[in-house]
Amino acid sequence: xxxxxxxxxxxxxxxxxxxxxxxxxxxxxxxxxxxxxxxxxxxxxxxxxxxxxxxxxxxxxxxxxxxxxxxxxxxxxxxxxxxxxxxxxxxxxxxxxxxxxxxxxxxxxxxxxxxxxxxxxxxxxxxxxxxxxxxxxxxxxxxxxxxxxxxxxxxxxxxxxxxxxxxxxxxxxxxxxxxxxxxxxxxxxxxxxxxxxxxxxxxxxxxxxxxxxxxxxxxxxxxxxxxxxxxxxxxxxxxxxxxxxxxxxxxxxx
Amino acid sequence: xxxxxxxxxxxxxxxxxxxxxxxxxxxxxxxxxxxxxxxxxxxxxxxxxxxxxxxxxxxxxxxxxxxxxxxxxxxxxxxxxxxxxxxxxxxxxxxxxxxxxxxxxxxxxxxxxxxxxxxxxxxxxxxxxxxxxxxxxxxxxxxxxxxxxxxxxxxxxxxxxxxxxxxxxxxxxxxxxxxxxxxxxxxxxxxxxxxxxxxxxxxxxxxxxxxxxxxxxxxxxxxxxxxxxxxxxxxxxxxxxxxxxxxxxxxxxxxxxxxxxxxxxxxxxxxxxxxxxxxxxxxxxxxxxxxxxxxxxxxxxxxxxxxxxxxxxxxxx
Numbered sequence: 001x002x003x004x005x006x007x008x009x010x011x012x013x014x015x016x017x018x019x020x021x022x023x024x025x026x027x028x029x030x031x032x033x034x035x036x037x038x039x040x041x042x043x044x045x046x047x048x049x050x051x052x053x054x055x056x057x058x059x060x061x062x063x064x065x066x067x068x069x070x071x072x073x074x075x076x077x078x079x080x081x082x083x084x085x086x087x088x089x090x091x092x093x094x095x096x097x098x099x100x101x102x103x104x105x106x107x108x109x110x111x112x113x114x115x116x117x118x119x120x121x122x123x124x125x126x127x128x129x130x131x132x133x134x135x136x137x138x139x140x141x142x143x144x145x146x147x148x149x150x151x152x153x154x155x156x157x158x159x160x161x162x163x164x165x166x167x168x169x170x171x172x173x174x175x176x177x178x179x180x181x182x183x184x185x186x187x188x189x190x191x192x193x194x195x196x197x198x199x200x201x202x203x204x205x206x207x208x209x210x211x212x213x214x215x216x217x218x219x220x221x222x223x224x225x226x227x228x229x230x231x232x233x234x235x236x237x238x239x240x241x242x243x244x245x246x247x248x249x250x251x252x253x254x
Numbered sequence: 255x256x257x258x259x260x261x262x263x264x265x266x267x268x269x270x271x272x273x274x275x276x277x278x279x280x281x282x283x284x285x286x287x288x289x290x291x292x293x294x295x296x297x298x299x300x301x302x303x304x305x306x307x308x309x310x311x312x313x314x315x316x317x318x319x320x321x322x323x324x325x326x327x328x329x330x331x332x333x334x335x336x337x338x339x340x341x342x343x344x345x346x347x348x349x350x351x352x353x354x355x356x357x358x359x360x361x362x363x364x365x366x367x368x369x370x371x372x373x374x375x376x377x378x379x380x381x382x383x384x385x386x387x388x389x390x391x392x393x394x395x396x397x398x399x400x401x402x403x404x405x406x407x408x409x410x411x412x413x414x415x416x417x418x419x420x421x422x423x424x425x426x427x428x429x430x431x432x433x434x435x436x437x438x439x440x441x442x443x444x445x446x447x448x449x450x451x452x453x454x455x456x457x458x459x460x461x462x463x464x465x466x467x468x469x470x471x472x473x474x475x476x477x478x479x480x481x482x483x484x485x486x487x488x489x490x491x492x493x494x495x496x497x498x499x500x501x502x503x504x505x506x507x508x509x510x511x512x513x514x515x516x517x518x519x520x521x522x523x524x525x526x527x528x529x530x531x532x533x534x535x536x537x538x539x540x541x542x543x544x545x546x547x548x549x550x551x552x553x554x555x556x557x558x559x560x561x562x563x564x565x566x567x568x569x570x571x
Contacts, residue, residue, distance in 0.1 A: 090350035098369040
């Protein structure tokens with residue numbers, strides 16, 4: 001009856017399916033969907049005013065709302081929630097008590113959380129761009145596409161980092177919000193050297209490949225941004241797999 | 255629960271399926287399991303002890319989720335810690351109630367089957383669902399299940415891959431008496447088919463029916479091990495306290511004091527605390543005495559039947 005080996009592909013597929021249903025079924029997700037509509041409404045307001053100013057719109061809506069708030073908030077919540085809820089309610093035991101590589105579990109969780117985060121942020125940013133920037137022609141299209149790429153890359157990075165962190169501490173969400181506000185919101189804007197350690201700068205860097213942001217170039221070139229992002233994701237997933245192998249179940253004091 | 259339990263896959267000859275040698279586990283200064291040694295082969299063994307005795311920690315060590323702080327833990331001849339491949343031969347039913355509530359019972363069991371790499375996961379899931387008697391509710395979301403049904407779904411998920419070793423943490427929690435008996439019979443049937451089954455409980459009667467062999471844990475230590483009947487015999491002459499609430503506690507107290515099976519009666523906190531040597535005799539006695547005295551019984555509960563008190567008594571001996 002038993003197959004020769006549990007295929008990692010089957011494990012990733014099964015765990016991803018369950019994780020997606022978990023993430024999509026939460027009330028928190030509905031709130032995030034509603035939140036993601038706020039910038040779309042703002043774009044609609046811009047459009048209604050008849051004004052089409054790519055630079056002003058990208059600065060206020062894409063930079064100010066998407067990159068600074070919606071992207072990190074959505075991705076950190078899904079990243080920490082992918083394992084967090086299962087650790088909290090104990091269902092993680094059903095994954096750990098299986099003959100599957102821990103890396104497959106981590107990959108499935110990260111892929112599911114990143115998919116949901118990307119869907120939410122990319123659809124929202126795409127809608128905003130279509131509403132306000134498409135009338136601006138090819139520059140408008142390029143700007144929209146640039147921020148869609150930024151949302152996708154940023155989602156993957158935030159999810160990987162905070163998913164790994166959630167396996168070390170139950171305060172991963174608080175740390176994530178602190179990172180978003182203090183590190184990225186404050187320090188990385190003030191100290192150029194910190195750009196190498198800022199997911200926000202990776203996102204802006206990759207956007208720069210499609211559209212020259214503002215009049216000042218992004219702090220990181222697209223190549224550097226993608227390379228650093230890839231390193232971050234790989235390291236985070238490897239560390240998460242290592243940690244999951246050593247994970248000891250909480251609540252074992254009996 | 256009419257389905258038959260299949261014989262387990264052939265295993266290499268082993269002296270013991272589960273073996274602990276001076277195993278200990280502590281959290282900082284708190285010792286959860288202290289210097290425990292035992293070896294188990296095929297059969298059902300009850301792990302008995304009050305809450306906080308270290309049962310879950312011990313089961314988690316056997317399931318590979320906790321490394322022993324000292325000593326060795328071996329399951330089927332190898333250390334289960336950090337070795338996911340061991341789960342091909344281990345089935346685990348955790349104590350915590352949470353299951354994926356959005357999945358149906360069938361989806362949950364099939365999910366387990368697929369993660370075990372079973373070739374025909376649908377058939378394996380159906381078989382396991384049938385073994386625990388959940389066929390009628392298999393397509394309902396687990397979130398709509400009663401606590402007992404949820405327990406049975408967890409058991410089905412744990413045995414879907416026909417494990418050689420089954421570890422169950424308080425498996426009868428929430429089950430009604432009929433479900434409990436059926437599950438106990440299933441465990442006995444699986445043990446007869448050659449599997450090693452270790453289940454924890456804090457209820458004496460559960461162990462009495464299923465496991466002739468028991469391990470008794472008190473405060474992290476193995477306080478007793480062996481045949482249940484021998485250990486049970488040690489308990490029979492200990493004094494029991496029964497708490498009774500009735501329509502007229504004073505009249506009932508007077509009537510009970512006339513019987514030689516009753517050592518003492520005390521009126522306190524709106525109920526009667528009755529001391530007796532023989533619990534079963536007293537249970538039969540109290541109904542007749544109250545009826546004769548014209549007193550209506552509201553509640554009769556053993557006040558000291560917690561395992562803590564039972565095994566404290568054993569340890570003191």
